[in-house]
Amino acid sequence: MPPAKTDQLDLWAESGLDGDDQVMVDFLLPTGIYIQMEVPRESTIQHIKLLLWKEAQTYPLFSLLGEMEGHMFECVNQAAVHEELEDETRRLCDVRPFLPVLKLITRNCGRAERILDSKIGVLIGKGLHELDALQDQQVKDFRSKMKRISEEKMQRMQLMSWGEWLRSCYSTQLETESVENLIDKHEGVIKITMHYDQSQVCSVILYIRDCLLANESPHLTLVHCDVVKAIFEKEICTIGSVLARKASNPPLPLPPKKRTPTVRTLSVFPALQLIKGALSFVPLAVRAGLFHGTELLCKTAVSSESSSRSEHVWNKTLEFDIAVCDLPRMARLCFAIYAVMDKVKKQRSTKNTHLNKYQTIPWVNTMVFDYRGQLKTGDIILHCWSSFPDELEEMLNPIGTIQTNPYTENATELHISFPEYSTQPVVFPAFDKGRGGKKFYIELKEIMERDPLSQLCENEKDLIWTLRYDCRENFPQSLPKLLLSVKWSKHEDMAQLQALLQIWPKLSPRDALELLDFNYPDQYVREFAVNCLRDMSDDELLQYLLQLVQVLRYEPYYDCALSRFLLERAQSSRKIGHFLFWHLRSEMYMPAVSVHFALILEAYCRGCIPHIEVLKKQVEALSKLKAVNELIKLGTIKTKTKQAHLKEAMMTCLRQTGFIETLSNLHSPLNPNILLAGVHVERCKYMDSKMKPLWIVYHNKLLGGDTVGIIFKNGDDLRQDMLTLQIFRVDGSAMEGNLFTQFVVSSADTIANIQKTSSNMAAAAAFNKDALLNWLKDKNSGDALDKAIEEFTLSCAGYCVATYVLGIGDRHSDNIMVRSTGQLFHIDFGHILGNFKSKFGIKRERVPFILTHDFIHVIQQGKTGNTEKFGNFRQYCEEAYLILRKNGNLFITLFALMLTAGLPELTSVKDIQYLKDSLALGKTDEEALKQFRQKFDEALRESWTTKVNWMAHIVAHPS
Structure with a gap:
């Protein structure tokens, strides 16, 4: 890696603050000629090659070079490895070579293939030459198999009609019955004849892009409606072509199967x-x-x-x-x-x-x-x-x-x-049928209803195994406990289990998730689990995609049922493919998974070639935002630049041509249905916290002029936040009353800001119980105020229960927000499962959840004696708690599947025990409610300690 000083200079150059749009580059030609010349930093590699070719005509041996198209550049990249710049649409400022040296080399055959490989390597963050260099037959076989499957898929897609293609790629975004009404293609003209909502327009844009990319020489004229006029012109003019490729050699055949020795x-x-x-x-x-x-x-x-x-x-x-x-x-x-x-x-x-x-x-x-x-x-x-x-x-x-x-x-x-056990390879035997006896014991029911963390004693395991057919008939969802009862050191038991799996009823996808835990490594079991997951809708699959990516770590072999399942679903749904790509791409820096994840990413890209350009633009945009973020960090840490100067530097950076082009007309990485038209530079800022996250505001023409805000945070692992938000979504879907608000930041403010603006002294702000109610009154009047207070009551009940169950800490007044419509919601989940913050060895958070008197003041509509409203609030909390208890096993499973993700506060089963205790699993509803009521009273009684903590936070962070 380059030294820190070089990084700093490069970042300032990247920002455009050095005022120099030209850079001196050394060019090494294959004829042995050396040329030094200035080129524009913002130019594409293709344009730079044209400039070099013109200059090289004045040098000796030019005639030996041959055709310009027969050459390409090579450089040493930021990772200090050789990179061939096959994709010549990239700009020099995006390539950012380690040194300003470009070597001209002769192209080999298969240029289209090499261009595609280059694009995929840049996109996934790992050059395919690194995979080529791995002396691992498993890697070679997997790549060969996936390449063949992907190319067959692309060939099938080329034979599809327009409607079939649209349904295949965007079935979750468009109503299938209206496909034929969306697009009319006749004699090379694409015509849109209707006005559509944002989701439909984005889908049409992506679809037309795909169609153009799939043609070697597209000559299509576009007739569009007003709502998409400005967008199509930008999208269509930048689209290139991609050539089809032939399948590679098939994977090597397996060796002949042999029975294993029985005595060694x-x-x-x-x-x-x-x-x-x-x-x-x-x-x-x-x-x-x-x-x-x-x-x-x-x-x-x-x-x-x-x-x-x-x-x-x-x-x-x-x-x-x-x-x-x-x-x-x-x-x-x-x-x-x-x-x-x-x-x-x-x-x-x-x-x-x-x-x-x-x-x-x-x-x-x-x-x-x-x-x-x-x-x-x-x-x-x-x-x-x-x-x-x-x-x-x-x-x-x-x-x-x-x-x-x-x-x-x-x-x-x-x-x-x-050691060698035989002269022939010893191969694990194929499936062998077997069957055990059948009895019935009442004790079985009690065992099967226990939570996933409960341990089984040997007698209970023997009972379950003896009654395994009763389990199949009466407790099919108890399969995980049966698997824990198998004696895996006896091949007779393994054979009988394999036979039993063939007749075991299909589990619901939620129940099947547990079978992907590390405790169940058997190949047949995991294939059974994946087969159950096939019943998931796309939305449900997206809900659990975080865990499904993490449990790939448990898979010892690259070619497994889970990898194939995720690839199949991703290649049949652009939305799933988008999120699968980013889940995998975000962890490519981890050495333990980088090869496995790179192989899946490569396979996805080869099967969805038109998606490459969309994802590539997102990767480039995030790279630009990272450069801006690092610029601000360097300015605050090393140069002690004043905040106003840094903000101006940030805006200057965002106004650079390269930044404008990269950050405009971008499909949001957070939601591919949203098209980010252009950056509203004047409204962008950075936040004064440790990682200096960026607040980027976008124009969005598809939303009638509305803006879209995105927070970009570089340097923090946000998977713990993602896990917490995921549980909130599961909680919300389980509750009929919808006690959880959507996670939005529009028309919202923090409790701290609301309190500070209503008080002249920072120290007194936290104790002003009228501040929050008065803020809601300013935003609402009449019936709207009553509705806002009801929204506040419901959402407050939901978050009180959820933060208690999940043990969410660091709940200060800057981490709780309220919308003008009354909805309360929490942000920043860096501390979970009871890991509350402390100072000088003393826990600062002493309450099980946040329930302050100013919250109660709002719930009671400002009337101290309004016990009916407070009683309703308490009832909401208890109902929410009982609903969450019904999903307790699912929550435990979701956390257990994240154990090897490397989250700082989720490293062992003991951490998950917090969930079991807070949900009082193993107890009756009456016993659990008694425990929760004690916690509720404790939160109410000790709320003054929360106010003291909030006061300390406001004093420490006055701005």
């Missing part, structure tokens, strides 16, 4: 050949465990100790007490390398007594069977991870990734060797 036990020979840090000088040992999900299949194996300053070879085979024939398909070997500290100088005691005896524990996991179901044999090198989660039994990390550390230079290498 699993063994592995470890050797450590590269030690980093303090581990190089102390006695080391290896611990290995065989897991199915989180279940330990047999006793862990431990090597002898080895002391060496360079290599550690234990010369001992680690034996596992399980026959090879009893290995489950998804068994994984987990290793940990540790130093036994009682062999060296005694260390000081630490808080974590479990790790006190050891030092720095590198860990790594690998599957026992490869992606083809073949038992691994021979030598394997595993590069370990150094970050070690707390509170793991046996020092092993079965829930961790099975990918090895890609940063090999600084990683500890563990060399292991699997």
Whole structure:
């Protein structure tokens, strides 16, 4: 990466504040000629090549270059790797090479293919040459298979009629029966004859763009209606063409299936050949465990100790007490390398007594069977991870990734060797039928109704397994508990389970989500779960897409049922494809998932080529906004620039030609149905918080002149906020009274601002109980005020209950907002599951949820004795709480599926226990209501502490 100083200079140049629109570039020609010349920063690569070609005519050996189209530029990019600039529509300021040096090279054959590869690489944030370079047969097979499927899909789409294409891409955005009325194509003319709402217009724009992109030489004339006039002209003139490609070689065939041996036990020979840090000088040992999900299949194996300053070879085979024939398909070997500290100088005691005896524990996991179901044999090198989660039994990390550390230079290498069990490959056997007995016990019902966090004892597991056919008949949704009762170290049980899955009733999609948890790694189980998810509507799938992307981390193989399902649905719905792209793209920086996510992104792009240009513009726009944000951060941290000067610098930056073009006529990454026409620069600003988020205001002609506001925040992981907002949406859909407002910021203000504007002193603002009611009175009158107070009462009840159940902290007056229509809503969910903020070791938030006297003052319409209104509010809260309890298992599942996402406050099952306790799962409704009423009274009684905290916050943040 370039040094910080270079970044700073480049950012100021990017902003246009240096006043120089030209940049000096060194050009290296294949003839050995070197040319230095100034070129416009805003020019496209194609235009720069034209300028160079004209200049090169005056230099020797020009005739040897041949045709200009036979060449392209190559540079060293910001990641310090070579990048071929196949996509010549990009501008130099967007390419931003590491150094101002461009090398002219000769194109190879297959130019259209190379252009497409280049675009996909830039779009997904990982060059496809990096995937090409991976010496991994699984990667090659997956890419080959997905490429063939994607190209077949594109070929089918080219044969579709206009109406069929429109239905295929935009079925969720347009009514299918009105498709034929939207567009009339005759003799090369596209004609729109009606006025449509925003969603329809956006869909038509995207559709016509796709049609043009699908033609090699489009010659289409457009006759449009007034509502889309300005938009079409911009959209159509920038559209290029994409050539079709041929399918690549088919994937390699699987080896012949062989039965596994029935007597040999699993063994592995470890050797450590590269030690980093303090581990190089102390006695080391290896611990290995065989897991199915989180279940330990047999006793862990431990090597002898080895002391060496360079290599550690234990010369001992680690034996596992399980026959090879009893290995489950998804068994994984987990290793940990540790130093036994009682062999060296005694260390000081630490808080974590479990790790006190050891030092720095590198860990790594690998599957026992490869992606083809073949038992691994021979030598394997595993590069370990150094970050070690707390509170793991046996020092092993079965829930961790099975990918090895890609940063090999600084990683500890563990060399292991699997023995040869047969002269032929050993392959996991195909599905084998089996069937058990049938009995009935009343105790089964009680077990099956427990929440997902409840542990099963061995007797209960035996009972469930014995009555597995009764479970199928009477408790089909109890499949997860049955799976936890299977003895995965016995192939007879596995075979019977596979047979049972063939006749198991289909689960609802919500119930099937739990089967994608890490505890259920079996291939057949996960395929069953995905098959149940196929009944999801597009809207329901979007609601749970966050979890479905995260559980891809649990998939040990790239080609799995979940990957194929997500690709199929994304390629059949542009809206799902949009959000799947951004969920995956946002985590490409994480080494444990970057290859898997890159493969899915590549497959999606190849199957939806027309969508590439739309997404590419969004990626470029976010890159521009990131540059603006970093400019402001550098100005505030290093140069101490005054706020007014920084805001002017921000506006100057946004007015640059390159920024205007990139940020205009953009489909919103937050909602692809919204077309952002152009930036309203004068109304843009940045917020004075740590990450300096940008407030970008857009014109939107499709909304009759209304503006659209977007907050851009760079540097924070917002997945925890996304999870919280997702739960709010699930809560809202479960409540008939719709107690939750939509998350909007128009015509809204924070409680802090409302209080400050009504008081002359910041310290007294938080204690002005009339401020909020008077604000609503100013915004509403007559019947509108009564309606606003009712809206406030309902939404306040919803958020009181939700913030209590989810344990949302940091609830100060700048994190609670109210709309002029009375709707109250919370923002900023950086602290959840009871992780309340503290100062000097003292918890500042002592109440289970926010219920201040000024809130009650509004609910009671300003009348102290209005007990009826307050009674209704309390009743709303209790009804909402009981409704949430009915969805308790779903909430636990949604949080459990996020365990490996790396969220700071959701790292173990113990964190999810907070949900179980707050919802009082396992108790009757009467018992749960009694608990909630106690919390309600506590919140009311201790509301004065909230006001003190709010006062401190207002004093600390007066502006």
